[in-house]
Amino acid sequence: MDIKRSGDRPSSQGSRDYFTGSVRIEPLFQAPPPARVVGASVTFDPGARTAWHTHPLGQTLVVISGVGLAQREGGPVETIYAGDVIWFPPGEKHWHGATAAAPMTHIAIQEALDGKTVDWLEPVSDAQYRKS
């Protein structure tokens, strides 16, 4: 049994290569092989969002607080609320983030395939974001 206490887990600012705006990432867990699940708490300031991306084995988001946005390529921008759970299938191009007015925190859960949990793509432009 290993306990990582609240406050003992370093967080970092999301890279400008993969995020727009201010995003705080706190790694929560990374199960060692043969397990493969990885989780992080991610907090988006208003207006902040991920770049477009895909996950080799999909991704689950559990929205913890605030109001956010999520979109799969070709679909509508959906508003997501605390308590909502969102699933993106393997390879589905998508993004997620805060609304323009409110911050949003979610737990993001992915499984690693060949050591990789995400493939990053181009940023979500202001024009794409404003459609939301």
Place this chain on the structure above:
Amino acid sequence: MDIKRSGDRPSSQGSRDYFTGSVRIEPLFQAPPPARVVGASVTFDPGARTAWHTHPLGQTLVVISGVGLAQREGGPVETIYAGDVIWFPPGEKHWHGATAAAPMTHIAIQEALDGKTVDWLEPVSDAQYRKS
């Protein structure tokens, strides 16, 4: 992209075969193959706890609220707090639950091996629980 809204996910009372006391289980997600991660939000009333059990690929708990207890076989009973993240390796016999005085809610995350995420064992007796 699939969104399960808060309030649209049925919850159920934990079975007396696997839990002592009042435990509310709300399934959050079950990623379809080739993914294999499963998650649930579990709320324990004061005094309530799981039976002893193991997980074939381990288990991660993210404590969301309250104050709880967790113990691996042969180890001390540990008090766990909101924000703590606990990892039990594959096959490690353990239990978790609320304290006698306070409820506790955690998200529990497991990976399925051959369709199975847990092996249930004997209850945590009142004598074992009172040692905490």
